[in-house]
Amino acid sequence: MSVLSLEDVTYSYPCAAVPAISEVTLEIGAGELVVLAGGSGSGKSTLLRAANGLVPHFHGGVFAGRATVAGMDTREHAPGALAVAVGSLFQDPETQVVMSTVRAELALPLENRGDAPAVVARAVEEAALALGIAHLLDRPTSELSGGELQRVALGAALAGRPQLILLDEPTSQLDPVAGDELIALLRRLNEDFDAAIVIAEHRLERCLGVADRAIAMRGGRVVCDAAPGDFLAWACDAAPELATPGARLLHGLGLAPVAGVKAARSSLRSRGLLPDADSYATGAAERPRREPRRRAEDSALSLDRVWHEIDRGPAILRGVSLAVGPGERVALMGRNGAGKSTLLRHAAGLMKPTRGKVRSAGRVALLLQNPTDYLVHDRVAQEASPAALATVGLGDPALSARHPRDLSGGEKQRLALAIVLDAPPGEETAVVCLDEPTRGMDRGRKDELAALLRELDAAVLVATHDPEFVAAFAQRVVLLGEGAVIADGSPAEILAGGTYFATETARILGGAGGALRPDEGVALVVGAGAEVGA
């Protein structure tokens, strides 16, 4: 029995020249966990909005075809009516949580349905217990972290026991730990509640392992609908940007791609291709050691025992000392609240340390998390100089005349980067700092950004949760924990041995040889095979 059925659905947003989704036909069965894959603008979010009735009731536009949710035709039932059967969770938890306490937030959808107070109270307790947020019930929502807020929003979506749960990039704002926890939680809820779950996600390696099925979209059309393994096999050939690092590793070795670290490891082990991490310990030790500690005067940026202590509050940074060399590309990692964003603000002079010193060899440019905050003009050309626009790949005259808010997410990111890089004459940018630049980006755009960062002359300091992105651009990784530097080394040293702060390739290979990217993994395994053969 299907809980969601789309028959030949085509939809165009108001004033849009082309449809956001075209002739989409699919069925989601009860209890299925489906991953929706595709690049930015491929139609994933629109498909989810067609399933919860926001399309066309909320957004307007032109809708053709037929969408049925739990037997209700979305043309005849508005989102409010469909909410009985569908729970939705969007990207940004800030705008989804509307009440002031967690308890009231979880109760809101049930109260909207007109449920009796006793029913509401019981459902709130059950949803809170299922999500492990019972201890938060009486906490103000304004005090919750991003991960907690996302759980609360999920709780509100679940409290009414919907048959279908739709999630639009639910992990994009979360650190790796919280993201993995959320996906594991979804799998458990899928089993316990028997609710069908559809997740639109860019980080496929995070959720394909728990999925029953994957649907790929491109240009608003469904281009693949298969089991995760078959989807990955298709992606490796037809859409490499959707293939997970693990799939690319296996494909590079001539093996059939599988979803999940455990399955990939089993596949390699069964063929005797899984390298023994211990045998590479010597190799790792033989890697060139990092340069000795740089003197502050030689650095593009140096922080000397920097503390940031909040009046009547905690210490966010605890004596951080860090020197970034000219042209060096450094990734700053750590879980939410570790102090990454605060450190970048100190580097750029937006904050003053309560103790310690920050020095830089020139201007420090800082790109904060939301690029839209930088955009204030009516045309792209007014935002930055032609040279700065050309540096970030926005030199095309056709783009110059467009309104900045009409650009795609990736283009906005690059435009904001052009704005902060656009130093006045006579001032040289010594360091470029970026705070979580890959949030909500598809892999193609991440690769473009990594390439752009590699080409910059200035030193680069990027706070990120994304190990795959770090492996693509960084020369050095600094791991922060509780406001202090807890590890500082090459990407191979930091990312190869961990679980959460590790690339999928490193997790599959157990950190062997410090291989972080699929191509490095293939080279390692092929090299090891050759050695064994010799």
Add this chain to the structure above:
Amino acid sequence: MIYRRRASPLHAARAAAGCAYCLALALAVLLLSAPVALGAVVIAIAGAAVGAGVSREIRRAALFALPLGVLVMAVNMLVAQGGLTVIARLGNLPVFGQTDVTLEATVYGAILGVRAIALVLCGALYTVAIDPDEVLGLFRRFSFHSALTATLATRMVPVLARDARRLAEAQRCRPGPPPSRARLMRATTAGVLDRALDVAAALEVRGYGAARRPGASGRVRRPYSRHDLAFGASAVALVGLAVGARIAGLVPFSADPSLYAPLGAGEVGVAVAIVLCALLPFADRRGIER
């Protein structure tokens, strides 16, 4: 300044009792104008703030309201020409004309200023000590949509304040001269509209558009706690005292033509009773954690 659950008797009381308490304090401010009685109400509000653990917030609100109080006093001093005791002759001033400042007008202006500040403090106490979600529940029976919209507006204040801080930070990161205020205003407005659209979409999928009145079946009545009863009784007593004192003329005050503010046993008794009525509920601190 937002509500945050604290371990205090006022936070532990149900919203209806808390609202009644804050309203009773505000009513006392409006009904009593004798300095001793008004002073007692201000002491009661300050004591309530300490008892509820929100003295920092109330102090901040007082600092915010102080210029308003001074302005009210200054305007009354210049505009009101009543009173016999002239303390300054300012001559012929533009707009105001011949202006004599009298002691009576100054004192009455000060009373009005203190009253304005006290009303702001009552509002601040309500904001930081009364759960807005519970207040929403109270009004839901009459108009669900209006009550939710009001709560949502309250919730949007800290969200938009955070957005404004973010935008200001981003503008500080822009090299060169800062954009004009008009440009920033347009950008901010566009951001607010985006936010509002996101929140509206979230509300839609939570069934806001199809909201129904809460079902009556299975309703479980929450038993009245000691704090509900204490603050409810305190509110009734405060209203009774203020109305009674006003009708019976127990705390007389007049500022025209000359000052009349006797300070006898009756006036002191009413002032002490106001403070005691307002602060006694804070004495019982059992069961205040949630």
